[in-house]
Amino acid sequence: xxxxGCFLTKAQSQDFTTGNDTVLAAALAYERMYxxxxxxxxxxxxxxxYKQTGNYTEELRVLARINNPTFDLYYEKxxxxxxxxxxxxxxxxxxxxxxxxxxxxxxxxxxxxxSLIATRKWGEARQEMLTHNEMLGISAEEVDRIVPAxxxxxxxxxxxxxxxxxxxxxxxxxxxxxxxxxxxGIQAGLVGFNLYSFVKGYYFTGTLSGxxxxxxxxxxxxxxxxxxxxMNNEKKGNQISERFIGYIx
Amino acid sequence: xxxxAQSFEQxxxxxxxxxxxxxxxxxxxxxGQLQENTFAPGRRDTLNFYKGKFNYYKKNLAVSxxxxxxxxxxxxxWPEAFIVARFQQAYSGDHQQAYDQLIRQDxxxxxxxxxxxxxxxxxxxxxxxxxxxxKHAAQYAGNFHQLSASQKRxxxxxxxxxxxxxxxxxxxxxxxTVLPGAGKFYLGRVGEGAMTLITTGIFxxxxxxxxxxxxxxxxxxxxxxxxxxxxxxxxxxxSVLGVKILRNEFNDQMNETILVTxxxxxxxxFD
Numbered sequence: 186x187x188x189x190g191c192f193l194t195k196a197q198s199q200d201f202t203t204g205n206d207t208v209l210a211a212a213l214a215y216e217r218m219y220x221x222x223x224x225x226x227x228x229x230x231x232x233x234x235y236k237q238t239g240n241y242t243e244e245l246r247v248l249a250r251i252n253n254p255t256f257d258l259y260y261e262k263x264x265x266x267x268x269x270x271x272x273x274x275x276x277x278x279x280x281x282x283x284x285x286x287x288x289x290x291x292x293x294x295x296x297x298x299x300s301l302i303a304t305r306k307w308g309e310a311r312q313e314m315l316t317h318n319e320m321l322g323i324s325a326e327e328v329d330r331i332v333p334a335x336x337x338x339x340x341x342x343x344x345x346x347x348x349x350x351x352x353x354x355x356x357x358x359x360x361x362x363x364x365x366x367x368x369x370g371i372q373a374g375l376v377g378f379n380l381y382s383f384v385k386g387y388y389f390t391g392t393l394s395g396x397x398x399x400x401x402x403x404x405x406x407x408x409x410x411x412x413x414x415x416m417n418n419e420k421k422g423n424q425i426s427e428r429f430i431g432y433i434x
Numbered sequence: 435x436x437x438x439a440q441s442f443e444q445x446x447x448x449x450x451x452x453x454x455x456x457x458x459x460x461x462x463x464x465x466g467q468l469q470e471n472t473f474a475p476g477r478r479d480t481l482n483f484y485k486g487k488f489n490y491y492k493k494n495l496a497v498s499x500x501x502x503x504x505x506x507x508x509x510x511x512w513p514e515a516f517i518v519a520r521f522q523q524a525y526s527g528d529h530q531q532a533y534d535q536l537i538r539q540d541x542x543x544x545x546x547x548x549x550x551x552x553x554x555x556x557x558x559x560x561x562x563x564x565x566x567x568x569k570h571a572a573q574y575a576g577n578f579h580q581l582s583a584s585q586k587r588x589x590x591x592x593x594x595x596x597x598x599x600x601x602x603x604x605x606x607x608x609x610x611t612v613l614p615g616a617g618k619f620y621l622g623r624v625g626e627g628a629m630t631l632i633t634t635g636i637f638x639x640x641x642x643x644x645x646x647x648x649x650x651x652x653x654x655x656x657x658x659x660x661x662x663x664x665x666x667x668x669x670x671x672x673s674v675l676g677v678k679i680l681r682n683e684f685n686d687q688m689n690e691t692i693l694v695t696x697x698x699x700x701x702x703x704f705d
Contacts, residue, residue, distance in 0.1 A: 209463045216460060220451050250455070389643040390654070393636045 208238050212247075225253045232261060241265040256285045263296055272300045291320050295433060302426050305338040305418055310425070323432050331428045336421065339414035348407035355410025360417050368406040375399040442477055449484055458488040479509035486515055495522045513546045514704050517553065521700055524557050525693055533557045548578050549699060552585060556696035559592060560689060567592055580702045587695045591688065598684065603677040610673040614666055617673025621680055630669045637662035 215231035218224070228251050235244040245265045251258050263278035279297050283289050289297075294317045301310035311332040314321065318328060339359055348355030353369025356362075375398050382391030445468055452461040465485050472478055486502035489495075502519035505512050516539065523532035536554055541547045551570050558567035571592075574585055601621060610617030614634035618627030641662045644655035 206463070209460060213460045213463055216452070216455075216457065217448060220448055386647065387643060387654075389639045390658075393640055397636075 205238065208234050208240075225251045229255075229257060229261070236261070236265070239268070241268045245269075254281070254285060256282050256290075259285060260292065260296075263293075267296060267300055267303075270303070272304045275300045289317065289320075291317075294320060298429060299426060302332075302422055302429065305422060307332050307336055307338060307422075307425060310429075314429070321433055327432050331432060332425050336425075338418045338421070341411045341414045341418075344410040344414040345407045348410040349403075352403060352406050355407060356413055359410055359414035361413050364409075364413065368402075368409070372399060372402050372406065375402060442472070446480065453484075453487070453491075456491070458492050461488045462492075475506065476509065479505045479511060483509065483511035483515050486519065490518060490522065495526050498522055499526075513541055513543065517546065517549060518700060518704065521553060521696060524553070524560060524696065529557050529560050533561075544575065545578050545580070545703070548575050548581055549703065552581055552588070552699060553696055555585075555588060556692055559588065559595075559692045562595070564592065564595065581699045584695050584698045587698075588692070591691055591695065594688065601677045601680060603674045606673040606677050607670050610670045614669050617670070618676065621673065621676045623676065630665075630672075634662065634665045634669060637665055 211234040212231050215227045215234065219227040219231070228247055232244045232247040235241075235247065245262065248258060248262050248265070259278045259282035263275045263282060266272070266275035266278060276297065279293050279300075282293055286293070294313065298310045298313050301307070301313065311328060311334065314323065314328045314331065315325060318325060323331070344355040344359050346355075347358050348368075351369070352372040353365040353367075356365035356368055375395060379391050379395035379399065382388070382395055445464070449461055449464060452458075452464065462485065465481050465488070469478070469481050469485075472481060482501050482504040486498045486500075486505070489498035489501060499519045499522050502515035502522075505515040507516075509515070516535075520532045520536050523529075523535075533554065536550055536557070539550065541550060551573050555567050555570040558564070558570060571585070571589065574581075576582065576585070606617035606620050608617075609620050613631070615627035615629075615631035618624075618630055637658055641655060641658035644652055644658050648654050
């Protein structure tokens, strides 16, 4: 018991420092207390040590060894999954945390909204903000400023399909009019080159070089449109998250 | 004095616990702390053994080998430390050092002697010394279930060397000269051969079209004929080089299989 007390003091004093060795020392001290007492709460503290250095994978590995289900356990798991960008797992752990608690706490709601924004479910995030606006301390007008009702993520598959239907339009849909014009122009030029080759009797050149180049640019342009719309979604998602965090501060 | 002994035993139990939960960084940190205050040779051996073991799990081979080699032959951990260190040397590519140290060493326990023979046979295959392999394999007692499957597997690998027919770079080059891509077909790379045939053909017919319509001095002919020639020559060279690449791939694959096979009984006996 005394030994555990000594380790506890040592670990606590080392909790709020950042050096790797210090974190290892704290983690080791908590592991030893768990080893000697079998008390799960030491594992939770050990997980906090790894969280402080941003080692969320190791944090999750420690949390996975805890058998006693508590709100803190599930919330910490959700947080770690969020930082590892595993949003589905994050939301599952939040549901467990909410089940244990019997209701949504402010931290759970905030994390759920952030994970919904990250997974492009902006409409659901907006609804969640409106449902819990009193808890979060934001008004309906402020929610409108954070996520306007009309803001929707670009459909990446639609951008791809549009570019297949009419080269360049996928990029325009993704919000890049100029890039769409350039892409459409290049592909129109290649079609012109094909036609010119056929008219002048260069059938092999028209078929093999012209068509091959057109096909390459055609598919490449469609994939580029898809990437552009994904980048656009990421940028908008980050902006929404930043506005949300700004308001709840 | 009694209290210290108790404490060291508790530390070792905790170290074993860290091993079981795969907390190797924490284990190494603890060993580092314990080494500062541990002076009894037997205990230092134990700590060096665990340091070697944890670094082995973390694939820090050089540190692991150095730590294992500091375990004295008086330690009960020594046979494991010695054999795992030699395997890691072979794994790092230092076959000769691993072989020389293994062959000089005798073990009291029959199973370690059998494991020594098995590891030596594995190193023989890594060195492609088939005569030495046969001599070592012939000395197997063959009555240890932890090794028997791996011994059979290593024998199968040795058989693969005998049945593997190497390809001729000359034939691959000649075939590619006659028909672009044919050298790749010969090497078993059908997709690559087909792509070469199509690409060379595409440039070839466009060069022919340029020649027919605009003559030998036309830019169209010069561009496509250059592309055709470049692709044609590069394909011949690629087929010749492909034989060497194929050999390297075969050798790498065999070495990987041999090392994995050498590792299996070590995991079975010591984990």
